[in-house]
Amino acid sequence: MNYVVGDIHNDNKKFNKLLELINLSEQDTLYILGDVFDRADYAPDPVGVYFNILKLGARCQVLRGNHDTWLADYILDYYDRLEKKKKLLPYTYNSFELMSQRLTPVDMQNLAKYIMSWPLQIELNIAGTKYLLAHAQTSLPSETKPDDYYLMGTADSDMFLADGIDGYVSICGHDNVGGGHIWKNALDNVYMCDCGCGFASGKLGCLCLETREEFYIN
Numbered sequence: 130m131n132y133v134v135g136d137i138h139n140d141n142k143k144f145n146k147l148l149e150l151i152n153l154s155e156q157d158t159l160y161i162l163g164d165v166f167d168r169a170d171y172a173p174d175p176v177g178v179y180f181n182i183l184k185l186g187a188r189c190q191v192l193r194g195n196h197d198t199w200l201a202d203y204i205l206d207y208y209d210r211l212e213k214k215k216k217l218l219p220y221t222y223n224s225f226e227l228m229s230q231r232l233t234p235v236d237m238q239n240l241a242k243y244i245m246s247w248p249l250q251i252e253l254n255i256a257g258t259k260y261l262l263a264h265a266q267t268s269l270p271s272e273t274k275p276d277d278y279y280l281m282g283t284a285d286s287d288m289f290l291a292d293g294i295d296g297y298v299s300i301c302g303h304d305n306v307g308g309g310h311i312w313k314n315a316l317d318n319v320y321m322c323d324c325g326c327g328f329a330s331g332k333l334g335c336l337c338l339e340t341r342e343e344f345y346i347n
């Protein structure tokens with residue numbers, strides 16, 4: 130089976146509960162729609178989320194979100210400036226401080242490079258249905274867009290939510306469109322999976338692509 134999970138945002142407790150619930154076999158794959166890091170100020174554990182992803186190995190494929198990109202950019206800039214004895218303003222979110230308390234500078238920089246290797250969009254073909262996965266918005270594979278298109282979405286996202294991408298089922302996170310539930314459009318070709326995880330009242334949402342079964346962790 131192929132599972133897709135929305136924004137985790139440092140909530141390793143909910144991520145662990147989800148992994149227990151879906152109980153991935155060696156043949157299953159979990160796609161994470163990005164925004165793995167930042168937030169969950171009630172119980173943040175970015176290192177725990179990171180180690181869980183590493184532990185899943187080939188059974189897990191992460192797409193890059195805007196928060197992951199911001200964290201990676203900050204890490205690379207921070208250690209580059211440290212060498213030149215130039216200080217950087219604190220990172221806006223909690224992940225850098227929490228992770229740099231537990232990981233060495235080399236491990237931090239490896240994390241940043243690992244994050245930047247995560248793709249912005251993935252195309253899948255499952256039992257004849259073509260899927261596009263991206264953090265905020267998908268594009269026709271033949272029309273490559275600037276990074277921010279996939280990371281942040283565009284001003285005409287209402288059009289994307291209504292129409293999707295012709296010939297594909299698009300699966301995204303980033304925006305809690307459904308207010309705590311996985312949202313899908315009337316054409317059944319756009320699914321928005323961010324259910325607010327990382328905010329105190331948010332949920333972690335997960336979708337099985339073969340069965341369209343939805344899983345929620347409160």
Ligand SMILES: [Mn+2]
Nearest residue numbers: 164194195303
């Ligand atoms: Mn996002």
